Amino acid sequence: MESWVRFSSQSQAKERIIRAAQYACTLLGYTLQKNGASATLVTTIKQLEAHFSLSRKLFRLGNSVDALESAKRAIHLSDVVLRFCITVSHLNRAMYFACDNILWLGKTGLSREMDQEKWGQRSFRYYLFSLIMNLTRDLYELKLLMEAETGCRRTSSKLAPENGAVSRGSPSYNQLLLFQLRLLLHILRNNPPLLLDLAKNTCDLFIPLDKLGLYKTNPGFVGLCGLTSSILSILSIVHPWLKLKP
Template sequence: MDSWVRFNAQSQAKERVFRAAQYACTLLGYSLHRAGSAEKLRLTVSQLEAHMSLTRKCDAASGNSAEALEAAKRSIHLKDGVLRLCLTLSHLNRAMYFACDNLLWAGKTGLLPTLDQRKWSERSFRYYLLALILNLVRDVYELRLLMECEARSRGSPAEEPHTAPGGVASQLQLLLSVLHHNPPLLLDLLKNSCDVFVPLDRLGLYSTGPGWVGACGLTSSVLSILTIVHPWLKLKP
């Protein structure tokens, strides 16, 4: 019950639920298309997906950019230079992404009827992609630090895995051990890895199709909801 209360108290909770529903519709639409279902049913699912997307943008229109800017102000004071750079730039790109998203919402609702939605959509996804790449760099950096720390505690070198027999297997075992004992890092790495396929597909940089995009978007949304329900699973700082 306490977890549910915390979930409802979070300003981002509803947005994540709508996002999960949106990508579930994307996945469902792809499945119906593959199955050769009736055109009317596919159109209904497509309209539902568009409605979920618009509702999500409306729900997040007011606070996400400000929250991202506040997060950037906090991260700029981190002592670790790599974390400071990655997180600050990531938060700034997220702020720009949300700002573009807000303009798109205004365009779709008719508040800005002359808005070039295609251009602003591309800009939005570019900022989103940059933020995700920086998040992945941060994840890999933290993973490397933890692997080095774990290797030192075992009394074995963390670098040059190919210099000794079984080096690759040893490094893989070390990697799995670190991820097993650090669920927040594992979830963040999985979430960002899934999310990155969405802007790559939307920008035409790496086309994977609506089925894969829907599955990745739904998975990352569920993982995000988990970090809201269980705050200890959220990677810090």
Template structure:
């Protein structure tokens, strides 16, 4: 198991590069189609995209074991919310990769009569739930850091600064102004938290981009191949960035 996990870790960077190239082809194909490219050239782009997708699946053959090992580590976290979100996310990733491996066997011809559409839908459902857990974890981390930031600022600046100078509001217009001020302060706090925590910012951006892919594939929220290609390419580049610079990977 450990040797397989090490092999999976070595393949991860290559898989991310293939993923970036695949979604770049998706985006390129959509752009060329909009600009009236020839059907023959578009067919070649589609074929290249399919080959890249199949190559990615080969690199991910060991990722189920990697995800299960990560789930075993996460179950010992002291924070109950993080323990739940991260463990459930890794378990769903393990199921997603397992379905993806079965789909690879079908597309490569090893299991010729397999229902590829059914396994693809199963795969994307597990992928979607994993991303929901990841975003829930991100939201929880943001809340903890925002509370810490707000408490630290209120202790330094006094209570009046914490509520925006202690201005008085009256009437309907006053309540709207107070609501607008609170919203502005919350957005400023959110921006400060994300700016001071690049790994969290990168993880939020990556998960938010990835979320549109299963939503589109499952028909829950159709966005079109161009937007899916852009989101997939962006999240892939962010993932490669986290691999190249490990300090950008969100921990635990």
């Protein structure tokens, strides 16, 4: 079990690079088609995209095991919200990878009677729910950091009032909104792992939404989102300190 998990983690970087290439092809194909490129060129780009997609599925064979191991570790977290979000996210990732492995069998011709459309929809549903859990976790951690920062600022203002002045009256709605916005930017700027994870999950969210027909965009936008999230994922692999923990 442990040896397979180590092998899976080593393959993750290669899978992310292939994913970036796949979505780059999606974006390029859409752009060429919109600009009146030849049908032969567009078809070639789409075929290349399909090859990258199939290659990714090969690298993800057995990733369900890694996701289940991550769920087992997350279930021991002390924070109830983090424990729920991270565990449920990993369990849905495990189901997503399992469906993806089944799709790989169909696309390679090893299982000709498989309903690829049905299994594709199932995989994207699990993927969507996993991303929702990831975003919920990101927003929860952001809320905790904002509350902690607000508490520190209030304590500091009470201990050392600026020029001895005492504020009078209640701040307006616009002042409160501006304060929250500045606080949000401050928190994100000082927590790159959280910022990266939030941006990556937000970009990824549009992919299953589009595939499931819940929020239709276009292949170009999907390609841009997939390429952006892939680059952010590669950054977190190259620089482990950028990976959000736990």
